[in-house]
Amino acid sequence: MTSEHYRPDADILIVGGGLSGTMLAVQLLRLPGQRRIVIVESRGELGRGEAYSATELGHTLNGNAARMSVDPDDADDLTRWLGEFIAAGGWPESDEQHVPVAELFPPRGIFGLYVQQRLVEAQAVGAQHGSTVEHVRSEVIDLQTDPTGIRVTLADSTQLSGRFGVLATGMFAAARTPQRDADGESDTLNAAAVDPWDVAAMRRLDPQGRVLIIGSGLTMVDTVVSLEQAGHRGAIDVFSRHGLLPHVRRQPPSWPDFLAADHTIRSTRQLLRALREQCEQAIAQGIDWQAPLDTVRVHIPRLWNQATDLQRRQFVRHVRPWWESHHHRSPPPSAQLLDRLLQEGRLNVHAASLLAVQDREAGQVRINLRYRGEDQPTEVSGAALINSTGIQYDWRRVDRALPKQLLARGLIQPGPLALGIAADAGGAVLDAEGHVSDRLFAMGPPLRGLWWESTAVTDVALQAKALAARLVASYNP
Structure with missing residues (x-):
């Protein structure tokens, strides 16, 4: 069958329907043009995934509402939604935190509702120009590529095809x-x-x-x-x-973005020295040391990506435990x-x-x-x-069908330091020989090795917007 007559099951087939896959669908639905989106997710609901399927109110986000918007163009999106949700009678226990809405740490289950509502709204927008999203409740156990796109095999042996595939598998909780x-x-x-x-x-x-x-x-x-x-x-x-x-996460005042003003800082040692100086300055002024630390977050992808493998190994071996206890x-x-x-x-x-x-x-x-x-x-x-060891990022150690099959077929290779999988800066997956795929992409936690911080809501939101634009530019039906 020629490519002109090829009719796949989806224009974009997303593997995983947690935060990553759902936010990618939201961004795709918002863009002009007609496209069919299929999300394969084993859970009964989209938008929750591993992190936001929690039902206990005590399992909260580790960031306050002002930091957790899923809209990269509107930092106050969650704050407004949460305020409306509380006013309508949802989450009456929020009063126990005794802070403004923007400073609340909402339960992860409620955050999942917020993500789902944004998907419903995006579906309404997409419907205006003929775009659809379908949830196929199953697990992908195998994936293959060819010049026309990708084909996945589900747990019941059903096969689905797509012009493009996206690995939005989320986090593999250890x-x-x-x-x-x-x-x-x-x-x-x-x-x-x-x-x-x-x-x-x-x-x-x-x-x-x-x-x-x-x-x-x-x-x-x-x-x-x-x-x-x-x-x-x-x-x-x-x-x-x-x-x-x-x-504990506090709400420190703003601090000058010292890394934006000094691009000579490139190595781990330079970063730690400069950060220590900034924290000492803050403490001397009676300001929380978390203020300067919080300015570093936006620069981590750039610093990690430009670092050498040796510098990355030094960071993981000597700095990572302290970085994570102070930052996460x-x-x-x-x-x-x-x-x-x-x-x-x-x-x-x-x-x-x-x-x-x-x-x-x-x-x-x-x-x-x-x-x-x-x-x-x-x-x-x-x-x-x-x-409680956290997340397993090394796909070689994940004993599940899809990672094993992707590695065995040579369709992926481990990312830097065996963190996640390798991809180019736009999320196109690299195969075992280093070739960049024009059909298979990844986003979110699988790109941990590429950006280091690739799991937070803001990381996923930004990646979803950029990848949606790339996919749409690659295929115009």
């Missing part, structure tokens, strides 16, 4: 993702662990039992919130290599809970590395750890184990 270690063996941590967000499962635990948590980042914060809401009142021991907790901060309500538990002595944080998970027996789970500074391993036991 706690919910089957994984393989460096030797290709299946991991044992998740097999013995409780889901960090499964409050119902936590209610079945001994409320006074000792809970062991591996990882001390934002997933750990969610885990502690889940345990609290489940009625757990026992000891909680957190283990991570450096024993660092996320700082905890929402105030959650931080207050952690602080209370620390003061009560129920929560203890240890610098230690997990070595092995022993067999679970009689309501107890045993793990082997090596505490920092010690040579010999230590066995620790508890009533439950929870994997």
